[in-house]
Amino acid sequence: MSDGVLIEAYERFHRTGPEWGADQLTNHGPMAVEVLVRRGRSEVVPTWVAGYVRRLDELPRATGEITDASWPEALGDGRRIGDWTAYFTRQLAEQPWRQALATWWQRLLPGIAAGATHGVIRTGHAVRALLAGPEDQPTLDELGHALAFWAARSRPVPASAGPAGPLDPLAALDAVPRIPSQQGNLAARFGQLTEESGWPASVARLRPATTPGEAETRLADLVTAATLRYLSHGHGQPVLLVHTATAPNAVRHTLPALPPDFWAPSLNAAWAASAAIFAAYAPPQGAVPAPQPALPGGPGAAAEVLDRAVDHGDEHVIKFTDTAAEVYARTGHAEALAAALHVGTLIPKAGR
Secondary structure (H helix, E strand, O other), X not given: XXXXXXXXXXXXXXXXXXEEOOOOEEOOHHHHHHHXXXXXXXXXXXXXXXXXXXXXXXXXXXXXXXXXXXXXXXXXXXXXHHHHHHHHHHHHHHOOHXXXXXXXXXXXXXXEOOOOOHHHHHHHHHHHHHHHOOOOHHHHHHHHHHHHHHHHOOEOOOOOOOOOOOEOHHHHHHOOOOOOOOOOOHHHHHOOOOOOOOHHHHHHOEOOOOXXXXXXXXXXXXXXXXXXXHHHHHHXXXXXXXXXXXXXXXXXHHHHHOOHHHHHHHHHHHHHHHHHHHHHHOOOOOOOOOOOOOOOOOOOHHHHHHHHHHHHOOHHHXXXXXXXXXXXXXXXXXXXXXXXXXXXXXXXXXXX
């Protein structure tokens, strides 16, 4: 899948950091262009990238060296993004990328909330590009940048029990209690996910996966559930709630590159992350969305919705629409396309 347009975009983005501005907003550029190229919209990438890179900061310089012995003390240290980038560049030069991914997936999965789940999302997009092939150097470098961001911003989801209940993802997501005060940043909200709030018990209500196949199916169902619930709850926080769907979808796309015994733990981590963001940002009651433009029909429906996302231009809209289009292709749920149109009404159109 990595054609010259994607390679050139990756090379431009690799001179920039994974965050930008005083608020440390996430650089979504590499993720969005992977979607655009994979969805056959390569012609819009150069203009989109030229507009997007203007907001970004330079890649932080390395200030020290991370080694195979010292990495645990650097985990979660956002000041060391440059050091982590250099470290993963070396790791991927010394061993096959699948081997490096398997090693670090286990180490990083407990910190899946890194960058409000953007660490795992960027990793999933890079892996998807590598699986589509060829395994060119800029795409390998993109995997290194993604893992570096994940490692530097590693953040655990509040402690909870593993899935052990009777509920499928949609019912389990609906049963997640909301935090008492949906105010403040992610850390402040996650701090309210305590045993007293009912958080651990709500995570445990999900039906566990006992085989890799069940894990993949449950993960796909989680993506579907989060996409459909965005239609009724996305207004609570239009940007953050996008990730309840895009984070587990990134994990799902990574599964083929991972050993099968990693699949169930990956489902459990993705479920906990999605549920935590839903608890922290989704309003207790859903709302009937405002009237949308008429849904396109027929075999070209998803393509037309994707065209509208490309015209909208916002990176979150592009990535969420990619996920929603996959849900529609897999399930036939027209509500998935409605959710994709809805996100474009909640998030302002890109002004580039």
